[in-house]
Amino acid sequence: MSTSLANPPESQILESEDSKTQLQKIIMSTRDLPAMPQVASKVLELSSDPNTSAAQLQQVISDDQAMTARILKIANSAMYSCSRKIKTLTEAIVMLGFNSIRSLVVTSAARNLYNTRKSRSGLKERLLWEHSIGSGFACRLLAQKHAPALTEEAFLAGLMHDIGKLVLNIRVPERFDEIVQVVYNENRSFHVTEQDHFGFTHAEVGSLLVNKWKLSPVLENVIRNHHNPESISPENPLLLYLDLSNQICHKLGIGFSDEPDLNLLDSPANQILGLSQDIFDDAISQLQETLETEMEIFI
Numbered sequence: 001m002s003t004s005l006a007n008p009p010e011s012q013i014l015e016s017e018d019s020k021t022q023l024q025k026i027i028m029s030t031r032d033l034p035a036m037p038q039v040a041s042k043v044l045e046l047s048s049d050p051n052t053s054a055a056q057l058q059q060v061i062s063d064d065q066a067m068t069a070r071i072l073k074i075a076n077s078a079m080y081s082c083s084r085k086i087k088t089l090t091e092a093i094v095m096l097g098f099n100s101i102r103s104l105v106v107t108s109a110a111r112n113l114y115n116t117r118k119s120r121s122g123l124k125e126r127l128l129w130e131h132s133i134g135s136g137f138a139c140r141l142l143a144q145k146h147a148p149a150l151t152e153e154a155f156l157a158g159l160m161h162d163i164g165k166l167v168l169n170i171r172v173p174e175r176f177d178e179i180v181q182v183v184y185n186e187n188r189s190f191h192v193t194e195q196d197h198f199g200f201t202h203a204e205v206g207s208l209l210v211n212k213w214k215l216s217p218v219l220e221n222v223i224r225n226h227h228n229p230e231s232i233s234p235e236n237p238l239l240l241y242l243d244l245s246n247q248i249c250h251k252l253g254i255g256f257s258d259e260p261d262l263n264l265l266d267s268p269a270n271q272i273l274g275l276s277q278d279i280f281d282d283a284i285s286q287l288q289e290t291l292e293t294e295m296e297i298f299i
Contacts, residue, residue, distance in 0.1 A: 005013075005216075006153050011052070023154035027253070028190055031208065039060060039061065039063055039064040039067060040064075040105050040106070040109040041214075042060050042205055043057060043060055043061055043102070043105045044102060044105065044106070044143045044213075044214065044215075045214075046060060047099075047101060047102045047105075047248030048099040048102075052098070052126075053089060054094050057092070057093050057098070057101065058090045059106070061089055061093075061101075063088055066108070067105065067108045068089055069100070070083075070103070070107070070108045070111070070218055071089065071092055071104045072086060072087075072092060073090075073297045074104050074297060074298070075096055075100075075104070077291060077294045077297050078289075078290055078294055078296060079137070079140070079290065080096060080113075081101070082096075092177070093167065094254070099152040100152055102152065102256070103152045103155050103156055103159075103216060104154055104158070106159070106213075106215070107136075107159060107298070109213075109229060110159060110160065110163065110222050111129070111298070113163070113170075114248050124169065124177075124180060125166070125169070127256055128162060128165055128166055128255065128256075129298075130160060130254055130255060130291075131163070131249055131254050131256070132158070132159050132160070132162055132163070133159065133291075133295065133298050134158075134248075134249045134252070134255070134287065134291060135158035135159070135161060135162075135242070135245045135246055135248075135249050135255035136155045136156070136157075136158035136159035137155075137158070137287055137291065138158060138244075138248045138275055138283060138287050139154040139155060139158035139241050139244075139245035140154050140155040140158065140247060141150075141240055141245075141283045141287060142154070142157075142241045142244060142245060142275075143238075143241050143284055145236055145279075146241075146273070146275070146279075147241070148230070149276075150237065150238055150241065153216065153218065153219060153238060154238060154241050154242070154245075156215070157219060157222050157223070157239075157242045157259070158222060158237055158242060158245050158246075158279060159209060160206065160215075160219065161203075161206065161222070161223050161226050161242055161246065162202060162206065163202075163205075163206045163209055163210070164201070164203060164204065164205030164206030164207075164209065164223075165190065165202040165206075167202075167204060167205050167206070167209055168194070168198075168202060174275025175197065175198070178197065179193050179194055179197060180256070183256055183257075184256060188258075190202060190256075190295065191227040201227065203223060203224055203225070203226055203227050203228075205223060206222055206223045206224070207220045207221070207223045207224035210223055212248070217255055218238060219238075221236075222236070222238050222239045226239065226242055226243065226246065229268065229274040230264050232268045232269055232272070233272070234272050237273075239269075240272055240273050241269075241273075242265065242268040242281065243268075243269040244255075244264065244270060244273070244275070246262065247262055247264055247267060248283065248284060248287065249263055250282070251264065251284075252284065252287070252288070252290070264280050265277055265280070
């Protein structure tokens with residue numbers, strides 16, 4: 001069966017089959033996207049092996065010059081706040097550790113997906129990417145201070161939570177444009193509008209893509225449920241931080257939504273975490289500063 005982005009036609013995908021079959025076809029077609037290049041897949045495989053050495057990782061990553069350059073840029077950004085400038089890939093791997101390198105490789109792969117010519121990159125794609133990066137930063141900031149062990153996974157959760165929107169934008173661009181228009185003009189949420197139009201949401205699409213990329217089951221679950229209020233619970237702290245980071249970005253107007261009156265303190269996620277207004281104010285301040293100084297590194 002062909003997996004070309006051009007086949008089958010959008011109308012055939014969305015009108016001749018039930019929604020679950022549509023969803024599977026959309027996701028199965030992503031194997032041809034430049035989302036997870038061979039180098040990135042190999043790095044993820046090696047970084048999960050405790051017997052892998054820094055030299056082995058360096059050798060694999062250095063085969064991709066664009067990825068190497070992006071990793072070095074981000075490694076020297078305020079996000080990691082290293083005490084000295086990192087000049088080589090080996091230094092980055094040793095100083096940041098395998099978990100951070102994994103995050104940066106996934107970031108590079110995700111950016112490639114946003115950059116693909118099939119996405120007709122423009123304002124829409126930039127807003128999606130800025131919201132993803134903003135959510136990644138915010139989620140990382142919150143977790144770094146209150147659940148350090150989740151720091152890198154939190155960044156990936158924020159970065160990847162809306163990746164399903166991009167898949168829909170690439171696979172069914174005309175239909176996704178309709179979704180964007182409804183969201184923008186009627187001030188409706190993406191996931192509700194998608195459910196009305198498709199019978200499924202970007203959260204489901206994103207979780208299947210994360211599974212295809214062989215990222216963690218925890219991340220897959222969080223992305224699938226990031227619009228499911230029943231999943232907000234103390235047993236799922238990563239989802240709590242993602243929910244709050246998503247709300248912070250909506251409050252600041254990072255992306256399509258602009259909801260300055262959002263009450264973070266009384267949100268269901270914070271009813272469990274119990275973060276103070278000072279903590280939110282500090283996170284928002286750091287996020288705004290980081291986006292102002294570092295965003296171009298990620299663009």
